[in-house]
Amino acid sequence: MASTKSSDRDERFSALFERHRGIVFKVANTYCRNSADRDDLAQEIATQSWRAFDKFDSSRAFSTWMYRIALNVAISFARSRRLRERYTVTLDEDYDVADASDGGDEADDRARLLHQFIEELDQFDRALLLLYLDEHSYHDIAGVLGITETNVATKIGRLKERFAKRFSAT
């Protein structure tokens, strides 16, 4: 009986996780620059999500729940890594893997700009930017981060200004 319940739980979690797997990669990519750290972080997000699944309220959106876990794990991960490493990792060659179907040179340039901008942000602004670029509503962003919608709107406005000033010649 217990093992049936457990495998039901695993199946439900696997189904939901696979549907929202992209969240893991988006967060890992935002907080890590080299592939070893990204894989490490992605694995930890998966493990922590699975462990926390018993507390998941199925009447709520799984994506919001998973984003919270992923970002909390990522920010803690980035903190512990920053305490060990006192240098900035430059643009990883993994990001230069191009494919004609991805939009070519313009897409490469925008991807580089994205990561350049991300590198300049602190852990919380990165989370905010990621959620915004992933097209979440201000309401959802506020729910994930635990700040007000007004605060979200203000911060996004500032990020837009900062980006425009920084990359105005691009």
Add this chain to the structure above:
Amino acid sequence: MELDDLKHALTIVDRRLERTHALQLDFHKTSTVDRVRASLRPLMWGHIGQVALGLAVALAVGPFWWLHRAQLNLMAAGIALHVYAVLMIALGARVLVLLHTLDLAEPVVAIQKRLAKLDRSYLTTSLAVGLPWWLLWLPLLMVLSGVDLVSRAPTTWLLASLGIGVVGIAGTLFWSWRRIGPDYGSRADRAGVANSVRNAQRLLEQIARFERG
């Protein structure tokens, strides 16, 4: 270029990386990279030790001061140690409860604030546990020896011991405050509690700015 122009870039980067890193994620992996829990493990074991020591002291001195109810100084010495032991248990248990109820699915700002406060509390708890010993050594000697040192020792000696204890507490507090200041600290300190507290404090300030808007 506008910030919104990067929305498509995010999708492209993620697609590329999913393609190049066909990562099999194992949910059941008892992770060597469980960094959230690993970073909290020293804090957890430290406080488990504190609760255990508090319980041991409370169990040892409880009967002592009860048996010496007729000897005021010995009873007071026992009670002082008993109160200290209860405080140790309470402080340690509080942190353990906070660690145990940590839910990573809570909003980001709330969780990061709690983690940073837990890190910072390491110094506060160390001080709360360590500082009283500038004065508690006397009650401990009395309890261990069963001798009323307060009545037998010369008054000047008692006053001098009390004075040294008070100066010791003040000095330790001042030294601790200097250690967590931004401009202080040797290379050895950077790897220690002081650095951990400074980083925690910086994170809390960052969170406060982020919350303000």
